[in-house]
Amino acid sequence: MHPMLNIAVRAARAAGNLIARNIGQQGQFSVEEKKKDDLVTDIDRECERTVISVLQRSYRDHAFLGEESGLTGNTESEFQWVIDPIDGTTNFVQGIGHCAVSIALKRAGKTEVAVVFDPLMNEMFTAARGEGASLNGRRIRVASRTALDGALICTAFPVRYRERMGAYLELFSNLIDNCADIRRTGCASLDLCYVACGRFDGYLEQGLKAWDFAAGELIVREAGGLVTDYTGTPGYVKSGNILCGNPNVVRALLNVCNPQDLPAILR
Ligand code: IPD
Ligand code: CA
Numbered sequence: 120m121h122p123m124l125n126i127a128v129r130a131a132r133a134a135g136n137l138i139a140r141n142i143g144q145q146g147q148f149s150v151e152e153k154k155k156d157d158l159v160t161d162i163d164r165e166c167e168r169t170v171i172s173v174l175q176r177s178y179r180d181h182a183f184l185g186e187e188s189g190l191t192g193n194t195e196s197e198f199q200w201v202i203d204p205i206d207g208t209t210n211f212v213q214g215i216g217h218c219a220v221s222i223a224l225k226r227a228g229k230t231e232v233a234v235v236f237d238p239l240m241n242e243m244f245t246a247a248r249g250e251g252a253s254l255n256g257r258r259i260r261v262a263s264r265t266a267l268d269g270a271l272i273c274t275a276f277p278v279r280y281r282e283r284m285g286a287y288l289e290l291f292s293n294l295i296d297n298c299a300d301i302r303r304t305g306c307a308s309l310d311l312c313y314v315a316c317g318r319f320d321g322y323l324e325q326g327l328k329a330w331d332f333a334a335g336e337l338i339v340r341e342a343g344g345l346v347t348d349y350t351g352t353p354g355y356v357k358s359g360n361i362l363c364g365n366p367n368v369v370r371a372l373l374n375v376c377n378p379q380d381l382p383a384i385l386r
């Protein structure tokens with residue numbers, strides 16, 4: 120295994136143990152609202168400290184971009200670790216066992232290694248650039264479906280961007296008319312990984328942050344998937360409007376999104 124991936128796996132396991140020990144223990148951890156409907160617990164913060172401290176033991180002068188602590192470490196470094204300590208905090212707070220630790224390493228802006236760990240299922244999704252993607256050490260690939268007919272698609276409601284809801288629901292209505300069914304799981308990093316291993320045929324969401332998708336994006340690409348924004352370009356890196364699947368499913372999803380009719384907020 121890539122040595123940096125090895126360390127990332129160690130960090131993800133350490134934080135994952137904390138999640139597994141605390142989930143379902145409502146009242147034993149603090150819950151705060153960062154913004155309306157955007158929660159953080161002291162376990163999120165402890166997981167982030169744990170991840171950074173494990174990484175820092177090996178990589179003293181790298182930079183760290185964590186959801187809860189922002190940019191720290193050597194901010195001049197070309198190496199930057201992007202960390203979501205608990206992706207799926209709302210699930211965690213509610214005692215719903217679907218959340219993950221997400222860690223990606225970028226070098227000069229390019230993602231080199233990625234880990235998404237689901238401690239409740241004990242599933243470790245990993246990828247290294249040019250070396251493929253794995254689940255618990257076994258190679259994974261995106262599904263081979265050629266159209267939306269029969270497809271299981273994952274998406275999410277833009278609850279943090281309520282002004283987008285009307286435009287999104289129009290898109291949602293097109294989508295449900297064309298595929299078999301839809302899921303909303305509450306954990307973007309695992310949504311991406313589920314596309315990578317073929318559990319979902321496709322996934323689309325908007326307004327994600329770098330820590331939500333940095334790791335999952337590489338895992339999808341290394342599993343043979345395509346990741347674009349809603350107009351078929353890499354604009355998602357800035358907008359966080361992400362769409363993915365195998366190349367056929369991406370083409371079909373882009374048709375449903377009908378780029379010409381999309382309001383600017385969905386591009
Ligand atoms: C959230 C989850 C959720 C997605 C949101 C994210 P958080 O991350 O990934 O599935 O729909 O957009 O913000 O806040 O639980 O780390
Ligand atoms: Ca997240």
Ligand code: CA
Binds near residue numbers: 186203205206207208
């Ligand atoms: Ca989070």
